[in-house]
Amino acid sequence: MTDSLNASHLPPTPFLAVDAAIVETNLAAMSDAAAARGLALRPHAKTHKVVELAMRQIELGAVGLTVATLGEAEVFAVAGVTDIFIAFPLWADEGKGARLRALAENITLTVGVDSAEGARQLAATTAGAPIGVLVEVDSGHHRSGAAPADAGALARAAAEAGLDVRGVFTFPGHGYGRGTQSSAAEDEAQALAVAVESLAVAGLKATVVSGGSTPTAAVADAAILTEMRPGVYLFNDAQQVEMGTCGWGDVALWAVATTVSRHGQHIIVDSGSKTLGADWPAWATGGGRLPDHPDARITALSEHHATVKFPDGAALPDLGELVRVVPNHVCAAVNLADELMVMVDGAVADTWQVAARGQNS
Amino acid sequence: MTDSLNASHLPPTPFLAVDAAIVETNLAAMSDAAAARGLALRPHAKTHKVVELAMRQIELGAVGLTVATLGEAEVFAVAGVTDIFIAFPLWADEGKGARLRALAENITLTVGVDSAEGARQLAATTAGAPIGVLVEVDSGHHRSGAAPADAGALARAAAEAGLDVRGVFTFPGHGYGRGTQSSAAEDEAQALAVAVESLAVAGLKATVVSGGSTPTAAVADAAILTEMRPGVYLFNDAQQVEMGTCGWGDVALWAVATTVSRHGQHIIVDSGSKTLGADWPAWATGGGRLPDHPDARITALSEHHATVKFPDGAALPDLGELVRVVPNHVCAAVNLADELMVMVDGAVADTWQVAARGQNS
Structure with missing residues (x-):
């Protein structure tokens, strides 16, 4: 990391860095994969909350965006996105x-x-609007x-x-786990098929059959689904990585943090839960990962401290050394930041505003 | 909750509400307790990040503020706080x-x-400034x-x-737990006493002996400490509550959330981890609490969904009903919000900007 980052040209740590390439x-990979399987792609923009990235998703063929909240929809509509699904x-x-x-x-x-x-409440308060x-x-x-x-x-x-x-939609969130992706995708297809049939019996056609998430995208059933809504995949x-959905080379966002304390075989870096988020599923190996130190583990997160333990005998980063820290859950980390630093060749080349940050309502 | 909140005069949910009284x-209680024990109070402003509250803490006798980051210090210095400790x-x-x-x-x-x-790095880059x-x-x-x-x-x-x-300082963070407050406060006093003696042997006097946290404040050893740095206590x-530090009547901040889904004995409310934060210590009973439904438990948090389970046979809130949700860790919740709604008699009477939100660096 110290080889590839020039500290004197960087913002103060901690900050979130993105590799735009x-x-x-x-x-492009998700766009191509969806197209190859005949699935519409409606990426979930709650992950990035960035107008530039939403526009790039549309340029690459997304049929529209998914968002989680009305506030997010408003931000992207003002920015020019013309087709939005509030999946909530x-x-x-x-x-x-x-x-x-x-x-x-x-x-x-x-x-x-x-x-x-x-549904009745929605109809009553939107009074015939084309929703x-x-x-x-x-x-x-x-x-x-x-x-x-x-x-x-x-x-x-x-x-x-x-x-x-x-139409109908579902979120196969139980596909977040170790080895649960295929069975969750099967559940997803089964539930959607039953729902489509249920609509047919009621005399209604499901034109849109929407599912998908980043970990289940590769195994989503294209015979049932018409559309996928992955979010995390771009970062x-x-x-x-720990679920096996991708490798370290596919991770495009990390916190840049400084080693501020060193005692025994652990260091403290300044990217705590107010930078990374506190998401920590039971099956994760820690509170985030250091891709340049794959044997190190984040054993505790305070708001401004990540405690990183190294194996016995392993060399530790020096005090003051910059390290890259990949959050467990990128959506949470991005939502804590006002901007993302776009890095090229170890320096900040551009800044993306997290335009829909905190738009929870 | 529906009795005391008039939904038509409220911001869209979810939002963070504060009871200013x-x-x-x-x-006042913490200020009085510190004064009665002869301890200086230097509240940790990372909890609230609000200028109005920092100023009130100073008015009530705080000797200055504690902050976690240089960015927080800059916000409060510009606002007029004249004595700041960066406890990091x-x-x-x-x-x-x-x-x-x-x-x-x-x-x-x-x-x-x-x-x-x-220390040498600090001295080198601050070049004789009075730090x-x-x-x-x-x-x-x-x-x-x-x-x-x-x-x-x-x-x-x-x-x-x-x-x-x-002088010297410590954070007895192992006092966050069930029944660990007294032993952590003893550890704190012991560690600080050893540190003070160690400075004396080195020919240096510890004028400031600083410890304390909200859960250990009541049992901090006033014979050793000169100063306490609790943060959470104001909210x-x-x-x-689950540690027994306070009761529900002492909780001054909560999310106002809407019941958006109801199936079986669980509801979904719209305050997820992007509103409450994802802090979830092993000893907690859930991902936050509903003070008006003390037997309900938050069994899962997604970004925009809190899953709330009720005991068999218990009445559930209606769809559309507003509920109060108290986050596990208020510092994390506040840092997700741009503003706090100050409630009086069930309506918003004022708004406090979270001025130091996201100031991690």
């Missing part, structure tokens, strides 16, 4: 209903629903989403409330 | 050295050191900090490099 490779069972109170109506005047807007009450809905079904992650067999009744209720039912992160 | 009570073993490269020099021209500035190399240092010692948390018996040698190296050694959080 790796991002471009990752964007929004409860549209009067305020959100008015904002949805305003959005739908300018873009093709689709919203998730997972209850008849939610499409996808019915969310639970494919095994057991978060939001109706039972797949209930999708038809829910879709029928939404249609009767006046909404334009465009990747330590979770993806 | 409880904050004032908490601020900063590595002062040329850029940070220049910023420290600029700060020291305007305020009384103290910085942590935990290595002779770090004090406190030697950090490890009292059992095993993060940064020198061994207490090594404090004297380290302080001597710092003094010989030209720095003004003002409190689910961790503090």
